[in-house]
Amino acid sequence: MNKDRHGPDGDQELIVNYDQLTKVMRTLALEAGDVIMEIYNSDDFDVQTKSDASPVTAADAAADALISAGLREAFPDVPLVTEEQAESHDTQADTFLIVDPLDGTKEFIKRRGDFTVNIAYVESGVPVRGVVYAPARKRLFYTSAMGNAVEETGPFDKETAGETTPIKVREAENSALLVVASKSHRDEATDDYIGKYKVADMKSAGSSLKFCLVATGEADLYPRLGRTMEWDTAAGHAVLNGAGGKVVRFDDHTPLAYGKEGYANPFFIAFAPDVELKDA
Known part of the structure; x- marks a missing residue:
């Protein structure tokens, strides 16, 4: 109703x-x-x-x-x-x-x-x-x-x-982060950005499962430096929000908003709040 x-x-x-x-x-x-x-x-x-x-x-x-x-x-x-x-x-x-x-x-x-x-x-x-x-x-x-x-x-x-x-995000250890990245859309720019962090384990996953892995504490950080649309991210974003996580724009770390014209997303970062984000 x-x-x-x-x-x-x-x-x-x-x-x-x-x-x-x-x-x-x-x-x-x-x-x-x-x-x-x-x-x-x-x-x-x-x-x-x-x-x-x-x-x-x-x-x-x-x-x-x-x-x-x-x-x-x-x-x-x-x-x-x-x-x-x-x-x-x-x-x-x-x-x-x-x-x-x-x-x-x-x-x-x-x-x-x-x-x-x-x-x-x-x-x-x-x-x-x-x-x-x-x-x-x-x-x-x-x-x-x-x-x-x-x-x-x-x-x-x-x-x-x-x-x-x-489910709840993990208390991330910045000296030993768990990172997840795209299985089909991995590129050099993503690897360069991940290289700014101290990574204990790195895994690949497809689709919106990456948001869910952060939500369950199976990962701490998911950076996306590639094209996505709002329908790709909204459900996973909602689940991560409900688990205490965050999703921000890659460029200025402001919250990723929805209802944008054309429904295209900028690059973004999904993460557990304890992660100390690095600049682009």
């Missing part, structure tokens, strides 16, 4: 019931995961190229159709932005739902497993609720109705949440 309220300037602000939001996003992520895995486990699937030269598969389209229909039915008054529907990219709002139905398509195509379903709710430019589901890894992360981040352990029931464990 949607609600509304009036802001200080008298304009109507849209809000949602967080209990309903959490339930709907979780269920849709699991349902989309089933659709994706059916295609992933098939003998072959068609890969096409979008106008921006990025790959897309039938799994992207099928998951997007399922999630979009579910969100529009549950929250008809909330603007919806989704990667696979170009017309939605013209939406101008600072409170909206945002979806990447299959983040990590390159990982999906290579059958490496590090792909996720991402659904998030952005309120006043901040991703406040989100779900990240990695169906091949059987890992499910989301924000509770109260905004705290949890990981649910399977097997997963689509209608009823199972046992959850609260």
